[in-house]
Amino acid sequence: MSTKNKILDAADVLFANKGFNGTSLREITSQANVNLAAVNYHFGSKKELIKAVMSRYMDELSPRLESALSLICQAELKPTLHEVFSAFIGPLLHLNDFKENGTSTFLQLLGRGYTDSQGFLRWFLTTQYPDVFTNFTKAVNIAYPELTAEEIFWRLHFTMGTIVFTMSSSEALIDIAQNDFDNELDIAGVIERVIPYVAAGVGAPITNIEPLSLR
Amino acid sequence: MSTKNKILDAADVLFANKGFNGTSLREITSQANVNLAAVNYHFGSKKELIKAVMSRYMDELSPRLESALSLICQAELKPTLHEVFSAFIGPLLHLNDFKENGTSTFLQLLGRGYTDSQGFLRWFLTTQYPDVFTNFTKAVNIAYPELTAEEIFWRLHFTMGTIVFTMSSSEALIDIAQNDFDNELDIAGVIERVIPYVAAGVGAPITNIEPLSLR
DNA sequence: AACTAGTTTAAACACCTGTTTAAAATAGCG
DNA sequence: CGCTATTTTAAACAGGTGTTTAAACTAGTT
Numbered sequence: 001m002s003t004k005n006k007i008l009d010a011a012d013v014l015f016a017n018k019g020f021n022g023t024s025l026r027e028i029t030s031q032a033n034v035n036l037a038a039v040n041y042h043f044g045s046k047k048e049l050i051k052a053v054m055s056r057y058m059d060e061l062s063p064r065l066e067s068a069l070s071l072i073c074q075a076e077l078k079p080t081l082h083e084v085f086s087a088f089i090g091p092l093l094h095l096n097d098f099k100e101n102g103t104s105t106f107l108q109l110l111g112r113g114y115t116d117s118q119g120f121l122r123w124f125l126t127t128q129y130p131d132v133f134t135n136f137t138k139a140v141n142i143a144y145p146e147l148t149a150e151e152i153f154w155r156l157h158f159t160m161g162t163i164v165f166t167m168s169s170s171e172a173l174i175d176i177a178q179n180d181f182d183n184e185l186d187i188a189g190v191i192e193r194v195i196p197y198v199a200a201g202v203g204a205p206i207t208n209i210e211p212l213s214l215r
Numbered sequence: 216m217s218t219k220n221k222i223l224d225a226a227d228v229l230f231a232n233k234g235f236n237g238t239s240l241r242e243i244t245s246q247a248n249v250n251l252a253a254v255n256y257h258f259g260s261k262k263e264l265i266k267a268v269m270s271r272y273m274d275e276l277s278p279r280l281e282s283a284l285s286l287i288c289q290a291e292l293k294p295t296l297h298e299v300f301s302a303f304i305g306p307l308l309h310l311n312d313f314k315e316n317g318t319s320t321f322l323q324l325l326g327r328g329y330t331d332s333q334g335f336l337r338w339f340l341t342t343q344y345p346d347v348f349t350n351f352t353k354a355v356n357i358a359y360p361e362l363t364a365e366e367i368f369w370r371l372h373f374t375m376g377t378i379v380f381t382m383s384s385s386e387a388l389i390d391i392a393q394n395d396f397d398n399e400l401d402i403a404g405v406i407e408r409v410i411p412y413v414a415a416g417v418g419a420p421i422t423n424i425e426p427l428s429l430r
Numbered sequence: 431a432a433c434t435a436g437t438t439t440a441a442a443c444a445c446c447t448g449t450t451t452a453a454a455a456t457a458g459c460g
Numbered sequence: 461c462g463c464t465a466t467t468t469t470a471a472a473c474a475g476g477t478g479t480t481t482a483a484a485c486t487a488g489t490t
Contacts, residue, residue, distance in 0.1 A: 003467080019331065021236045025448065035469055040449060042467095115330050115383055116234065122387070150396040154405075157388055158377050158412045165376030168330055172337070173372055181365040190369075197373045197416040204415035218437080240478065250439055255479060257437095431490105438485070447476065455468065460461105 004042045006032040009099070012053045016108035020050055020116045054113065054124065057106045060098050062129050064091035069135040073142060081199040084139045085159075089191055096187075104187045107167030114164060144203060151206065159198045166194060219257050221247040224314070227268045231323035235265055235331045269328065269339065272321045275313050277344050279306035284350040288357060296414040299354045300374075304406055311402075319402045322382030329379060359418060366421065374413045381409060 001009075010032035014023040025046060029036045043049040068087040072079045095102030113121025126133060140152055147155070166173070167190070174185050216224075225247035229238040240261060244251045258264040283302040287294045310317030328336025341348060355367055362370070381388070382405070389400050 019234075019236065021234065022331070024446075026446085035467095036448095037450080037469075038467085046448065111330060111380075114380070115326060116237075122384075150392065150398060151408075153392060153395070154388075154408050155412055157384075158381055158409055161380030162373050162377045162416070165326075165329070165380040166373055169337070169372075173369075177365065177368060180368070183365060193366075193369050194373055196419045196422050197370055200419035201377070201412040201416035204411045207411050239476075241476085250437095251478095252439070252480080253437085261478065434487100434489080436485105436487080439483085441481085441483100443478105443480070445477075445479105448474100450473070451471085453469085453471100455466105457466075458464085460463090 003032075003034050003038050006034055007039060007042065007049070008053055008056060011049060012056075012099075012105055012109060013101075015050070015053060015112060016105045019112050050113075051124065054109060054121070055128075057095065057098075057102070057109065058125075058129055061091055061095060061106070062132050064094060065132055066135055069139050072139050073135070079139065079143050081140070081143045081203045082195065084136075084143050085195045085199050085202075087139070089188075089195070092191065093188060101187075104167055104170055107164060107170070111164040111168035114160075140202060146206060147202075155202045155204075159202060162198055162201070163194060166190065218247075218249050218253050221249055222254060222257065222264070223268055223271060226264060227271075227314075227320055227324060228316075230265070230268060230327060231320045234327050265328075266339065269324060269336070270343075272310065272313075272317070272324065273340075273344055276306055276310060276321070277347050279309060280347055281350055284354050287354050288350070294354065294358050296355065296358045296418045297410065299351075299358050300410045300414050300417075302354070304403075304410070307406065308403060316402075319382060319385055322379060322385070326379040326383030329375075355417060361421060362417075370417045370419075374417060377413055377416070378409060381405065 007028060011023070011028045014028055014031060025039050026036060028049075029038060039046065039049055043052055065088065068091055069084075072084060072087055092103050092107075095106050099105070110121070113124070137149075137152055137156065140156065141147070167187075170187060170190055174187075174190065177183060177185055222243060226238070226243045229243055229246065240254050241251055243264075244253060254261065254264055258267055280303065283306055284299075287299060287302055307318050307322075310321050314320070325336070328339070352364075352367055352371065355371065356362070382402075385402060385405050389402075389405065392398060392400055
């Protein structure tokens with residue numbers, strides 16, 4: 001295996017578990033059994049390594065996600081929100097074939113990127129992979145046309161939060177659930193449980209919220 | 216103002232904005248206009264300072280939260296989930312009286328603590344303030360008795376994720392929303408929008424999930 | 431005024447950080 | 461082989477980290 005890939009494989013697991021700031025290049029290179037300077041030689045800097053780690057997953061995920069969503073948008077029957085969110089299951093679980101524990105690693109990375117490094121990842125995703133967002137918004141709009149653009153905006157970000165945050169700590173949660181309820185569960189099981197939750201959340205009835213000035 | 220409080224006031228803002236790992240003691244002490252060694256003198260270590268920052272908020276929040284939840288549990292009418300989650304609004308917004316921007320600072324800290332420092336905060340909260348969790352579970356159980364304990368467990372963690380994650384990036388989201396939709400919004404407005412979402416999520420119809428072994 | 435306990439201070443400690451350097455090793459190709 | 465270009469290596473760099481030290485300072489009390 002190439003040095004570049006050895007670094008990427010070691011980096012994404014460490015980044016997912018300990019965050020970008022919390023992982024040093026020395027940890028990565030010794031885990032990958034390569035020289036310290038290899039990171040700067042092959043990637044230029046730590047920041048570029050982070051981008052490369054994310055891109056490797058996003059390039060694998062985003063085409064599958066886009067085709068799944070466009071399939072839903074073009075269907076004859078109006079899709080339910082549950083169907084819209086279910087469109088994520090396949091592409092996300094495919095990351096497990098792409099790399100061992102790929103799904104949860106990627107979702108953890110997503111969570112790290114959102115909170116570490118002050119919004120750098122949000123910029124990265126929205127500028128590098130804008131179609132994922134717009135297709136998703138479009139699909140939700142078809143499934144629930146009464147929602148205003150602003151309400152979709154907020155509810156989609158709530159959904160992002162639910163997914164990303166849950167998956168960031170999914171391993172710990174699965175452990176607790178197994179101890180307390182003797183229920184064997186894996187990452188796919190968690191996804192199956194979270195879909196009805198977010199679908200119901202996005203599909204919540206519209207409530208009037210008075211503007212600030214009238215309160 | 217005492218040196219101890221000057222440190223706490225500087226620390227919680229910096230911790231909220233840049234994370235625990237991302238904030239150095241030198242940043243904190245220079246922001247607070249105190250000597251570097253003051254942190255170790257007054258708190259012992261950086262880790263103890265983090266605990267002190269969180270405790271200051273939790274001690275202000277948890278009694279109000281517990282009484283609000285017990286009020287709901289003892290009411291004659293069965294409460295709706297919307298009412299259960301609305302019980303959080305008052306205690307959370309009270310943190311704004313306690314300290315400027317206290318509500319969003321605290322919720323950001325909560326998010327930091329969950330993802331920084333590998334589950335240390337979850338341990339801290341569940342061991343130091345266990346009543347908040349059990350009271351909350353009890354209230355949800357009254358409002359939606361059909362939910363099994365395991366389903367409540369998962370849905371409450373989804374909810375934690377939604378709230379904490381949204382609030383971690385609430386400032387950025389509010390900015391975007393103001394630009395895109397000309398809608399003035401503050402932290403209270405975000406809370407009002409997220410309550411229907413999580414209430415609907417927790418109240419989602421129960422779906423049968425086949426155990427792993429049968430799939 | 432003198433002593434004491436609590437607090438603040440500047441300096442140093444040992445260690446870790448990302449990055450760069452220049453020499454050594456390796457591979458590819460005519 | 462001999463030459464070149466790519467890659468790997470160990471060492472050093474400059475700067476940042478949390479923590480400790482011992483001296484200086486500040487009340488408060490007798």
